[in-house]
Amino acid sequence: MKKTMTWAEWKQLLRSRKLMVPMIAILFIPVLYAGMFLWAFWDPYANMADLPVAIVDLDEGAEMDGEQLALGRELTDKLIDSKQFNFMKVSQADAEKGLKNQDYYVVIEIPENFSQHATTLLDDEPEKLTMVYKPNEGFNFLSAQIGETAMDRIRAEVNEQVASTYAEKLFDSIAEMGDGFGEAADGAGELHEGAAKLADGADELKGYLETLAGSTITLADGSNKLAKGASDAAKGANELTKGIGALSQGSKELLAGAQQASAGAGGLKDGITQYTAGVGELATSYGQIAQKEQEFGAAVGTLSGKTAELHAAANKLATGSANVNGGINQLAEQLAPIIASLPEEQQAALNGALGQLKQGSAELSGGMQQLTAGTSALSGGATELKGAAGQLAGAHSQALAGVQKLNGSSAQLLEGANALAAGNEELSAGVAKLSEGATTAEKGSADLAAGLASLTEGSGTLKAGTDTLASKSKELADGSVTLADGMGELNEGTLTLQEKLAEANQTASEVNPTEKTYGMVGSPVDVEKDSINHVPNYGTGFAPYFLSLGLFVGALLLSIVFPLVEPAIKPTGAFRWFTSKVSVLAIVGLLQALIAVVIVKYALGMETVNTPLFILTAIITSYTFIAIVQMFVSILSDAGRFVAILILILQLTTSAGTFPLELIPAPLQIFNTLLPMTYSVHAFKGAISIGDTAFVWTNNGILLGFMGACLAITFGYFALLYTRRYSKKAVEA
Numbered sequence: 001m002k003k004t005m006t007w008a009e010w011k012q013l014l015r016s017r018k019l020m021v022p023m024i025a026i027l028f029i030p031v032l033y034a035g036m037f038l039w040a041f042w043d044p045y046a047n048m049a050d051l052p053v054a055i056v057d058l059d060e061g062a063e064m065d066g067e068q069l070a071l072g073r074e075l076t077d078k079l080i081d082s083k084q085f086n087f088m089k090v091s092q093a094d095a096e097k098g099l100k101n102q103d104y105y106v107v108i109e110i111p112e113n114f115s116q117h118a119t120t121l122l123d124d125e126p127e128k129l130t131m132v133y134k135p136n137e138g139f140n141f142l143s144a145q146i147g148e149t150a151m152d153r154i155r156a157e158v159n160e161q162v163a164s165t166y167a168e169k170l171f172d173s174i175a176e177m178g179d180g181f182g183e184a185a186d187g188a189g190e191l192h193e194g195a196a197k198l199a200d201g202a203d204e205l206k207g208y209l210e211t212l213a214g215s216t217i218t219l220a221d222g223s224n225k226l227a228k229g230a231s232d233a234a235k236g237a238n239e240l241t242k243g244i245g246a247l248s249q250g251s252k253e254l255l256a257g258a259q260q261a262s263a264g265a266g267g268l269k270d271g272i273t274q275y276t277a278g279v280g281e282l283a284t285s286y287g288q289i290a291q292k293e294q295e296f297g298a299a300v301g302t303l304s305g306k307t308a309e310l311h312a313a314a315n316k317l318a319t320g321s322a323n324v325n326g327g328i329n330q331l332a333e334q335l336a337p338i339i340a341s342l343p344e345e346q347q348a349a350l351n352g353a354l355g356q357l358k359q360g361s362a363e364l365s366g367g368m369q370q371l372t373a374g375t376s377a378l379s380g381g382a383t384e385l386k387g388a389a390g391q392l393a394g395a396h397s398q399a400l401a402g403v404q405k406l407n408g409s410s411a412q413l414l415e416g417a418n419a420l421a422a423g424n425e426e427l428s429a430g431v432a433k434l435s436e437g438a439t440t441a442e443k444g445s446a447d448l449a450a451g452l453a454s455l456t457e458g459s460g461t462l463k464a465g466t467d468t469l470a471s472k473s474k475e476l477a478d479g480s481v482t483l484a485d486g487m488g489e490l491n492e493g494t495l496t497l498q499e500k501l502a503e504a505n506q507t508a509s510e511v512n513p514t515e516k517t518y519g520m521v522g523s524p525v526d527v528e529k530d531s532i533n534h535v536p537n538y539g540t541g542f543a544p545y546f547l548s549l550g551l552f553v554g555a556l557l558l559s560i561v562f563p564l565v566e567p568a569i570k571p572t573g574a575f576r577w578f579t580s581k582v583s584v585l586a587i588v589g590l591l592q593a594l595i596a597v598v599i600v601k602y603a604l605g606m607e608t609v610n611t612p613l614f615i616l617t618a619i620i621t622s623y624t625f626i627a628i629v630q631m632f633v634s635i636l637s638d639a640g641r642f643v644a645i646l647i648l649i650l651q652l653t654t655s656a657g658t659f660p661l662e663l664i665p666a667p668l669q670i671f672n673t674l675l676p677m678t679y680s681v682h683a684f685k686g687a688i689s690i691g692d693t694a695f696v697w698t699n700n701g702i703l704l705g706f707m708g709a710c711l712a713i714t715f716g717y718f719a720l721l722y723t724r725r726y727s728k729k730a731v732e733a
Contacts, residue, residue, distance in 0.1 A: 030550035030622070049084070049086060050086055051086055053086060053105060054087075054104040054108070055076050055080070056108070058092065059110050059111070064119040069115040069118060072115060092109070099136050104136070105136055107134040108134075109133075109134065179505075188498035191497070192495050199490070199491045203484050205483070297393050304379070311372070328357050329358060332354045338490060359472075394437070540689065541689075543600060543688060544681040548625075548657065549657075551621050552651070554625075559644075574715070574722035577718050578718040582630075582711070590623075593619045594619075597614065601614070608687060610696070613686075620703050621683070631711075631713050631717075654669065654671040654675060655680075657681045679706075680703060
């Protein structure tokens with residue numbers, strides 16, 4: 001039996017311990033790379049409970065709405081119970097020391113104002129709850145990144161807890177607000193009823209003020225007439241005073257004449273004749289004076305009574321105006337909170353109307369006070385005038401009696417001179433009385449003139465006061481119209497307010513929060529992961545990358561142990577020589593791929609979507625990498641291994657087996673489509689997780705293209721080498 005080159009290669013391999021042991025070891029290189037890496041990083045998050053993390057709780061707590069908050073203690077207990085990490089509660093000093101001594105990867109510090117800041121949400125400047133996160137990045141950077149992710153979760157939990165607490169307070173406030181709206185609606189109803197009554201009262205006040213304005217006009221006309229009459233009476237009193245003064249002077253002269261008549265009787269007859277004529281005229285004048293004095297006395301009595309009535313009426317008016325002024329001020333105070341709730345335009349209109357009403361009522365009250373003072377003075381003067389008029393009437397009565405008696409005596413005087421002495425004595429006495437009465441009448445007349453002057457002055461003041469009263473009463477009546485309109489708008493506004501508050505109460509009463517509601521407010525958004533092509537753990541995700549790496553490293557080591565070019569026997573042809581080497585590499589590549597697949601799939605328990613396609617991809621990948629390494633090492637020898645290592649390095653950084661392609665530098669992205677590991681990683685991902693058969697075969701086809709091209713180049717090199725080394729010897733033989 002003729003030995004073939006393939007048989008010779010296998011015989012040399014199986015009989016040579018130097019080759020057999022390394023070849024067996026090389027079979028496990030891919031699984032050592034892929035299996036060990038995947039085993040180490042299969043699911044690192046499953047062991048996070050062993051990662052030591054220190055918690056320093058410095059929170060001093062706080063009080064909120066009568067309840068004690070201790071968020072720091074609650075958070076610490078919750079973290080320890082979660083067992084997400086190996087949480088340990090320590091002091092601040094121990095935490096700093098442990099972080100420096102690499103006892104802890106991370107320190108979480110809860111400051112003393114943690115709970116206090118949770119109570120500041122409704123303050124003018126609320127403070128955020130702050131936790132201090134201290135990783136030892138130099139000790140292990142990934143642990144710091146994992147800790148940062150965990151801090152995001154912790155922050156979300158704290159945010160949810162705080163937001164839920166505030167939501168509970170908020171909904172409690174809404175419930176209280178709803179009750180308040182109900183009470184406010186009831187109050188608005190009462191306010192509406194009061195506003196309706198107030199509007200009715202404003203209408204009545206409007207009528208009263210209009211009546212008052214008309215009455216003050218009549219009062220002003222009467223005061224004008226009173227002032228004119230008082231002025232005329234004052235003028236008459238002055239004239240009366242002058243006449244009584246003349247009478248007093250005449251009575252004095254008469255007394256002197258009577259005394260002269262008593263002393264001299266010589267010219268008695270002629271004098272008595274003249275005297276008789278004068279006495280007759282005097283009697284006539286005194287009769288007229290008596291009549292006028294009676295009329296004057298009656299007028300003065302009427303004047304005194306009317307002025308007393310006027311003074312009483314003025315007092316009532318002053319009291320009423322003061323009450324009106326006080327009532328308006330009280331009304332303004334009661335309307336102030338109502339007006340404050342109205343729109344600005346209505347507030348301005350009502351405030352203006354109330355201001356005019358208050359000013360008018362104040363001026364009315366002041367005018368009434370002045371009118372009272374004037375009527376008081378007028379009443380006093382009228383009383384004095386009445387007394388003086390009585391005294392004057394008595395004196396004139398006495399004078400009239402004397403004159404009448406004198407007139408009777410003068411008739412007898414003509415008959416006899418004997419009775420002259422007696423008559424002169426009586427005349428002297430009567431004239432003395434007349435002089436005394438005239439003096440008294442003169443004094444009373446002067447008092448009457450003074451009283452009438454005071455009456456004139458008071459009536460002038462009364463006239464000014466009544467004019468002011470009439471003017472302000474008109475303004476007050478006009479203001480009452482505005483007030484009545486404003487009260488109508490206020491009535492409508494309070495009705496609208498009651499309806500809106502009732503609606504708000506109904507809306508607020510429909511809010512019935514539960515614990516789920518508080519949770520919804522605290523965390524309104526949930527993220528549901530609905531992924532496709534699920535990858536259960538890190539090991540499954542990294543398997544395409546590490547399997548490709550392991551198979552490429554296995555191919556490299558295979559080139560070191562197994563002679564890729566040197567034949568076991570003298571080559572009998574280029575193709576046989578090439579086939580003998582490929583047969584060994586094919587079996588070793590197949591075993592490497594199968595061992596790696598078995599360990600990863602069944603020992604580590606990796607789930608695959610398409611297991612047959614996964615096994616086939618591993619075999620194709622192994623053959624492709626062996627073909628590439630065989631090509632470079634066969635042609636370039638040791639330099640070829642160096643080139644293969646460079647290709648491996650480029651593939652490790654550009655195959656997108658770990659980070660996405662877009663995250664690596666742009667110059668390196670160029671090599672992604674040029675190197676085979678890119679397609680082996682894609683093919684493994686398709687078979688393990690994606691399950692897209694077309695995608696897997698597209699990438700496997702590219703790998704087969706790489707493999708075919710490399711094998712063709714390698715065969716060409718073997719053919720060239722065979723021609724150069726063995727073809728001549730073969731011909732000679």
